[in-house]
Amino acid sequence: QAKEAGKNRCFFFHEDTDSMSRDMLKTEYQLHRAIQENELHLVYQPQVDTSTGQLQGVEALVRWSHPERGEILPEEFLPVAEKVGLMAELENWVVRTASQQAAAWNHDGVQYGKMAVNLSGSFLKRPDFATDLITIMAENNCPAGCIELEITEGFILHGANQVIRELHRLKAGGFSLAMDDFGTGYSSLSYLRKLPIDKLKIDKQFIKDIVDDDGSQKIVSAVIAMAKSLGLTVTAEGVETRMQAEILRFKECDQLQGFLFERPMAVSEFERLYASTGTG
Numbered sequence: 001q002a003k004e005a006g007k008n009r010c011f012f013f014h015e016d017t018d019s020m021s022r023d024m025l026k027t028e029y030q031l032h033r034a035i036q037e038n039e040l041h042l043v044y045q046p047q048v049d050t051s052t053g054q055l056q057g058v059e060a061l062v063r064w065s066h067p068e069r070g071e072i073l074p075e076e077f078l079p080v081a082e083k084v085g086l087m088a089e090l091e092n093w094v095v096r097t098a099s100q101q102a103a104a105w106n107h108d109g110v111q112y113g114k115m116a117v118n119l120s121g122s123f124l125k126r127p128d129f130a131t132d133l134i135t136i137m138a139e140n141n142c143p144a145g146c147i148e149l150e151i152t153e154g155f156i157l158h159g160a161n162q163v164i165r166e167l168h169r170l171k172a173g174g175f176s177l178a179m180d181d182f183g184t185g186y187s188s189l190s191y192l193r194k195l196p197i198d199k200l201k202i203d204k205q206f207i208k209d210i211v212d213d214d215g216s217q218k219i220v221s222a223v224i225a226m227a228k229s230l231g232l233t234v235t236a237e238g239v240e241t242r243m244q245a246e247i248l249r250f251k252e253c254d255q256l257q258g259f260l261f262e263r264p265m266a267v268s269e270f271e272r273l274y275a276s277t278g279t280g
């Protein structure tokens with residue numbers, strides 16, 4: 001038996017595993033520091049009306065300016081934050097920062113439409129997330145009506161009823177709700193009726209192939225038709241080419257977001273482009 005345990009222990013200290021957990025510890029330590037030392041920042045990507053091109057909203061996306069590694073994308077550090085239990089702290093920072101930015105733009109008369117903020121599945125697992133969000137908005141003098149919360153279908157797997165109740169409280173409190181990455185998750189269509197959502201965002205994987213792939217085109221058409229019949233706004237993510245935009249316009253997709261229009265950008269860049277074009 002001792003031999004077996006020894007074997008297992010050997011497995012534990014296998015080189016790859018060891019260096020992997022060391023990397024994880026290092027990243028964990030650095031993420032703590034990142035949140036405390038202001039190494040995180042948000043970039044903002046416009047969402048535009050398909051037929052007029054007018055700005056309808058901006059999506060806040062988190063970035064980590066690492067002192068040695070440069071800018072790190074969320075897909076690299078959010079899973080680590082999740083794993084080491086830093087997600088709550090990180091997302092609180094995101095929500096606070098986005099609401100402060102929205103309040104500042106409100107004050108300065110910069111038109112941005114809605115400020116869209118992503119919430120992870122683990123955020124939605126917190127028992128009082130609606131109260132937390134409402135409190136953060138009040139603290140930062142940001143009306144809930146300025147904020148659109150983007151959620152994904154993942155939460156449906158755990159404790160959906162509790163989450164749905166909280167989402168209804170947020171909706172009643174004035175927030176808008178969008179279902180992000182639509183088509184990639186569990187997409188239990190029956191849940192769509194129970195959720196107080198305003199918008200569906202079609203995942204970029206379907207947009208990527210829309211020009212050449214008949215299947216993607218049919219899925220996009222079906223999602224748009226369904227969204228409209230439910231009275232929801234529909235946004236396409238990841239629009240990179242004129243041809244994709246043209247097809248989406250033909251299919252009467254309401255809003256477009258993607259590199260064809262703008263990349264996610266820093267506050268200063270956004271203000272340079274949009275601060276003077278507002279009418280109010």
Ligand code: C2E
Nearest residue numbers: 061062073074075094118119120238239240257258259264
């Ligand atoms: P998402 O919410 O679906 O955000 C859209 C992603 O698509 C962003 O990636 C954006 O930069 C990228 N994108 C926009 N236009 C195009 C395009 O034309 N082509 C392509 N190929 N990509 C485009 P990003 O910023 O790397 O974020 C990735 C994901 O990380 C997000 O997907 C979201 O799920 C998550 N995320 C980002 N910021 C936050 C945050 O503050 N909180 C939480 N909980 N999640 C976040």
Ligand code: MG
Nearest residue numbers: 059118150180
């Ligand atoms: Mg999103």
Ligand code: MG
Nearest residue numbers: 180181201237
């Ligand atoms: Mg998305």
Ligand code: MG
Nearest residue numbers: 180181203204
């Ligand atoms: Mg995504």
